[in-house]
Amino acid sequence: MISRQANARVPALAISGLTGGYSQRRPVLHDLSITVYPGELVGLIGLNGAGKSTAIKHILGLMVPQKGEVRVAGVTLEENREVYRSSTAYVPEQPTLYPNLTVKEHLRWTAMAYHLEEAPALATIGELAETFRMTDALNALPDTLSKGMKQKVMLMNALLVRPALLIIDEPFLGLDPLAIRGLVTALDEVRAQGSAILLSSHILSALDRKADRLVVLHKGNRIAWGTPQEVKLQAGFEDAKATLDDAFEALVSSAEGGHSRG
Structure with missing residues (x-):
């Protein structure tokens, strides 16, 4: 197993130009790139069917990219299966x-x-x-x-x-308020020790407060990327009081109209 004090210069997760899905003819993900560094919490958001679960399956090595590559702790699954597997944990x-x-x-x-x-x-x-x-x-x-x-x-x-990379899918569902507070505290602790977190959630208010950066997916495309404030700006909101929910709705509406942002 790799050191828990991961090299901050090596991304915990590096997805580059990933196209993939269940069918070669109809890929779910289109040229997706995501980078998560040690100590970062990156939020993965999108409507149901946006490609979040497919992206996670590719990261876990359950699906093979049609194009592009996925690296965890600096290696692909093919280069070093043991390091790749031991560097991830999935909830x-x-x-x-x-x-x-x-x-x-x-x-x-x-x-x-x-x-x-x-x-x-x-x-x-x-x-x-x-x-x-x-x-x-x-x-x-x-x-x-x-x-x-x-x-x-x-x-x-x-x-x-x-692990070097912790992937969590909808962690707040089913948790009581005290457990949510405990989870947030625990995530802060593992980040301080160098773990990176990719967190998929529909609870946008929590990601607005805690995420270092966000990836907004829509129909397998990345339509926005950056800090919560940068994502709001990409959605057209300059008001500091704008919520991430407002920005997400605007980004999806824009993408549906054929005017993708990011």
Whole structure:
């Protein structure tokens, strides 16, 4: 596994000219480029069907690019599969857990899979359990947990690893307000330690406050890119009070009219 203190000069994620999808004749993504550096949180936003999930599948190596390339921690999947795989952690929108493993056993299994030292890993597990108010559930099986609690387990496993690149899909769905606050705090901590985060969410207000940069996708095309303020400017809003929701609506309306921005 690569060092957690990633070289800030090497992007944690570099997508260059990616065209891809399920069919050669009808690609979902069109010449997509995204760069995420260590310590950054980049928000991935778009309507349902915009290509967010397809982009994530390409990053995870579940789909092969038709054109372009995807690099994680400086390498492609073909160049160094071990480094590529060990440098990413993914939290899907729908939590998936092993029915016969307790919460703590899930976390210990993750620690072993990523070759984490036992004592520090156990200490981090305890800290994460407190952050997400899951201490009393460490010995529980998944069938006894609510969807929100299952989502917490997925997040705890990913945060335990502190990979070079953490990919999270709709992390705020199903979480209570205290868990959301705990998640934001935990994400700040892993960013401070050098992890990069690609976060896909429809909760634009959270990304407006926390994201370093945003990628706005529409029908597989990048229609805006930059800081939240830069995205608002690209949407035609110079007023500091303009919301990211307003900017997103304007960008999509413009793209639908055939006048793509960015």
